[in-house]
Amino acid sequence: MTSSSAWTNPKPAISLPSKHNTKTNYLTCSLQSPSILHFPKQSFTTTTTTPTTTNVVPKPKHKTPKTTTTTTTIKESKNLNPKSVPTLTPTVAQPPQWNVFQKAASMALDAFETALVNSERQHPLPKTADPSVQIAGNYGPVPEQPVCHNLPVTGTIPDCIQGVYVRNGANPLFEPTAGHHLFDGDGMVHAVRISNGSANYACRFTETKRLVQERSLGRPVFPKAIGELHGHTGIARLALFYARGLCGLVDHTQGTGVANAGLVYFNGRLLAMSEDDLPYQVRINPSSGDLETVGRYDFQDGTKSPDVEIPLAEPTMMHDFAITEQFVVIPDQQVVFKLNEMLRGGSPVVYDKNKTARFGVLPKCAVDATEINWVEVPECFCFHLWNAWEEPETNEIVVIGSCMTPPDSIFNECDEGLKSILSEIRLNLTTGVSTRRPILSDQLNLEAGMVNQKRLGRKTCYSYHAIAEPWPKVSGIAKVDLSTGDVEKFIYGEGRYGGEPYFVPNPTLEAEDGGYILAFMHDEKNSKSELLIINSINMQLEASVKLPSRVPYGFHGTFIKSEDLEKQT
Numbered sequence: 061m062t063s064s065s066a067w068t069n070p071k072p073a074i075s076l077p078s079k080h081n082t083k084t085n086y087l088t089c090s091l092q093s094p095s096i097l098h099f100p101k102q103s104f105t106t107t108t109t110t111p112t113t114t115n116v117v118p119k120p121k122h123k124t125p126k127t128t129t130t131t132t133t134i135k136e137s138k139n140l141n142p143k144s145v146p147t148l149t150p151t152v153a154q155p156p157q158w159n160v161f162q163k164a165a166s167m168a169l170d171a172f173e174t175a176l177v178n179s180e181r182q183h184p185l186p187k188t189a190d191p192s193v194q195i196a197g198n199y200g201p202v203p204e205q206p207v208c209h210n211l212p213v214t215g216t217i218p219d220c221i222q223g224v225y226v227r228n229g230a231n232p233l234f235e236p237t238a239g240h241h242l243f244d245g246d247g248m249v250h251a252v253r254i255s256n257g258s259a260n261y262a263c264r265f266t267e268t269k270r271l272v273q274e275r276s277l278g279r280p281v282f283p284k285a286i287g288e289l290h291g292h293t294g295i296a297r298l299a300l301f302y303a304r305g306l307c308g309l310v311d312h313t314q315g316t317g318v319a320n321a322g323l324v325y326f327n328g329r330l331l332a333m334s335e336d337d338l339p340y341q342v343r344i345n346p347s348s349g350d351l352e353t354v355g356r357y358d359f360q361d362g363t364k365s366p367d368v369e370i371p372l373a374e375p376t377m378m379h380d381f382a383i384t385e386q387f388v389v390i391p392d393q394q395v396v397f398k399l400n401e402m403l404r405g406g407s408p409v410v411y412d413k414n415k416t417a418r419f420g421v422l423p424k425c426a427v428d429a430t431e432i433n434w435v436e437v438p439e440c441f442c443f444h445l446w447n448a449w450e451e452p453e454t455n456e457i458v459v460i461g462s463c464m465t466p467p468d469s470i471f472n473e474c475d476e477g478l479k480s481i482l483s484e485i486r487l488n489l490t491t492g493v494s495t496r497r498p499i500l501s502d503q504l505n506l507e508a509g510m511v512n513q514k515r516l517g518r519k520t521c522y523s524y525h526a527i528a529e530p531w532p533k534v535s536g537i538a539k540v541d542l543s544t545g546d547v548e549k550f551i552y553g554e555g556r557y558g559g560e561p562y563f564v565p566n567p568t569l570e571a572e573d574g575g576y577i578l579a580f581m582h583d584e585k586n587s588k589s590e591l592l593i594i595n596s597i598n599m600q601l602e603a604s605v606k607l608p609s610r611v612p613y614g615f616h617g618t619f620i621k622s623e624d625l626e627k628q629t
């Protein structure tokens with residue numbers, strides 16, 4: 061079945077019913093609730109244009125380097141065995157200039173932290189917080205890499221690939237002193253600039269407020285949201301952070317995020333994002349492909365429509381959402397934040413068995429949450445949603461996502477093997493009932509992926525995914541026919557693993573799958589990394605670019621065409 065008929069339907073006749081779900085909502089709003097690290101309702105009135113130090117942390121005598129200067133030396137381990145962690149030796153900037161009270165407070169709080177760390181080391185860490193597990197091997201950090209030009213290319217880079225492929229990832233600047241989860245690392249963007257068949261590469265830290273302050277202090281002081289904030293020591297770490305803030309030793313008012321998860325090119329800006337903060341704008345040099353952090357971006361330039369606050373009964377972990385032509389699809393699932401779990405010694409990120417997962421369907425032009433229609437999808441947890449579309453014939457919203465079980469296994473250690481099942485979820489807006497089915501007939505963990513972004517929000521035939529086998533490593537790429545469940549695979553080969561595949565359409569081809577898949581691949585046998593370019597019609601390798609340094613396994617990326625790059629803000 062082709063999807064051309066759905067694409068050409070200009071006015072889907074989805075009808076919104078009167079509300080089926082009248083479940084009482086409360087005043088807590090997940091989208092606006094503060095993260096664990098944030099003081100409530102921060103002011104977002106300042107738009108920064110260059111990386112700066114804050115009013116509270118004294119500015120170093122020499123200017124904090126922009127991303128054009130490397131200040132960090134990370135000694136690469138030659139033998140990246142599964143238990144090895146690269147040694148990090150950040151160059152310490154000028155020490156901050158504190159008054160007598162601040163110096164005394166700093167010493168007292170440092171002593172408290174030392175005692176805390178010594179106490180933590182008496183107990184074994186769970187795998188989800190053990191840095192020797194979380195950032196072992198090619199999950200470990202790398203130093204910044206200035207632009208390397210004219211990289212070796214095997215095969216021929218297709219003419220239509222003109223632009224820059226960028227991918228985000230977690231890359232801790234400092235060696236962890238206690239618990240650390242992969243997601244806690246500082247954001248680093250890897251960029252491959254492709255022009256007329258030749259390729260350049262660079263990678264740079266995103267200069268978050270957090271990174272700049274920690275580099276200035278010469279050590280980590282911001283709590284790690286997943287690796288450190290559990291149990292009583294997590295509460296102590298929060299107290300320590302707040303105390304440092306109150307004494308003016310750190311500034312938590314300008315965000316605490318690491319900007320390590322996603323990358324989108326929005327309205328002429330490349331934005332590096334994580335769930336716990338505003339995005340950071342990163343500028344790409346159109347010629348060289350080098351990267352420079354512009355600053356924290358607050359959308360206060362008129363590009364954002366008014367916020368719609370969505371009331372939820374409890375703060376909920378939401379990593380992703382989907383759009384159709386007319387609607388936004390918002391998952392409200394069973395992984396929630398319960399701070400009181402910390403008092404009981406556990407993680408504040410928990411699976412709430414008593415909650416029923418549901419998806420909200422909200423018109424894009426809604427002015428408030430009263431227009432949302434909730435449809436329950438019991439026992440469903442999708443970390444990612446790959447696409448969604450409207451089917452007027454049945455008055456359904458179709459959502460394509462990967463359903464993960466156990467739902468909180470990324471955050472909390474569990475013995476049960478993790479499964480991520482590519483699924484079709486149907487939300488019937490007439491009956492208020494959902495159905496869910498696996499798309500593949502055989503179990504295969506399919507994660508980080510996408511559809512042809514030109515068709516996003518409309519019915520698609522294909523999606524492209526990382527084959528997350530053996531979890532969490534990615535041994536290849538799957539092209540999935542969403543209607544039949546047929547899968548075509550590109551397997552990297554023994555000892556070679558990758559991450560998210562990114563589909564770049566070929567503008568000369570009409571077919572939905574006419575294009576190329578870009579993906580970083582790392583050979584663990586020789587510790588070499590490459591960018592692969594795969595023909596998405598036949599899933600055969602077209603070209604590979606040998607990269608000058610190791611690219612760690614990371615998260616999401618995007619591709620910016622040369623003509624779009626020229627219009628960068």
Ligand SMILES: [Fe+2]
Pocket residue numbers: 321379444615616
């Ligand atoms: Fe993600």
